[in-house]
Amino acid sequence: MRTPSTLFAKVYYRPIEAAIRLSNLHRFEEQILQRLNGRPRPTPDDFPRWPGLLLKTDQIFDALLNGDLPYGKAGITCANPALLDDPGLTIRHVDLRAWMEKFYPEDRPRFLFSPPECRGLSREAVKDLINEHNNLTLRLNECTSDYMALKEQNATLTRQVIDLQKKSPxxxxxxxxxxxxxxxxxxxxxxxxxxxxxxxxxxxxxxxxxxxxxxxxxxxxxxxxxxxxxxxxxxxxxxxxxx
Known part of the structure; x- marks a missing residue:
């Protein structure tokens, strides 16, 4: 059974935790963290099976160094370059999502984006679809009410015709x-x-x-x-x- 992606979402992440999720390696998170033993970044020799993990980690640190991705400590944003070497360095979920939307719009990891957004629908498009659905529901209810009223009128007229036919010699x-x-x-x-x-x-x-x-x-x-x-x-x- 597929594990809900929301189980992997957090308020904030260490860079390696974010890279693990972006590489879709949630199942191996404990194994990866044990191998790194506190190191913030893997080396090319650490996980040769998973080259994508090194790439995602490098992309994250590149964004941190160039000011594209806000960072801080323990979930508190603080633009202090000294934190880039701090084991407590963290990235907020909302900032990670905004960075992905801006710099990697084609990537829609499930722990950051809802199912409709993963299918390429923007928030605005989802809102428009919801509004359209609500409007159509209202119209359907109105049409249903009109149909029931017309149905009752038809039944009444049918009874009147039958009565007239009975009275006609x-x-x-x-x-x-x-x-x-x-x-x-x-x-x-x-x-x-x-x-x-x-x-x-x-x-x-x-x-x-x-x-x-x-x-x-x-x-x-x-x-x-x-x-x-x-x-x-x-x-x-x-x-x-x-x-």
Missing amino acids: PDNLSDRGRSTLLNIIGGLLTALRGSSPTGKPFTSYESDSAIMDLIIAHHQGRLGISERTMQKYFAAARRSLAA
């Missing part, structure tokens, strides 16, 4: 009976909207709308007494007579 008319009723309706429309050979209107109704308004005014609320229904049957009646 079945159409048991034969084709002949249906044609007969349509012809009668068409005849009544002709009588109400027609005119004599001389052009004199039979009635004062100049449009279907006027006839519909009259019927609705006297029989509003009865089944089929609506403008939409009458428009449908008036048109069907005229087609029946013209057939």
Whole structure:
């Protein structure tokens, strides 16, 4: 099982401890420290198997000597050159991280950087992703609420349609009976909207709308007494007579 990299993180490090972690030699830390026996830096002959350890140590001391990496003693930053030979020389975790970000941005050791940062994501990019995730979560919750409301409305309308279908009488008319009723309706429309050979209107109704308004005014609320229904049957009646 992989050991969490946070177990190797410390508030501050001795240079050799930092080099061990940067070389990914955590498992051999005790062995390396015993071999050095208090010496701050290894020699080329100390660990020929691990040339990277010598390189990382040299890089750290180069940064200390040139002022690129703050240092101190026992975790307290103090720019005193005499400390460079002191066994108590230390580097703070935050300073080591900042130095790596500036001078070795391609290296992302797991004890210094979070998993997203190790995959090449900056802190700003991670924050942007978190904000985007939160915004999308809010939008999802809003859409879910809207969906539930629309779903309830649909259920209500569906129940209303079923109730109306139950109340509507079945159409048991034969084709002949249906044609007969349509012809009668068409005849009544002709009588109400027609005119004599001389052009004199039979009635004062100049449009279907006027006839519909009259019927609705006297029989509003009865089944089929609506403008939409009458428009449908008036048109069907005229087609029946013209057939």
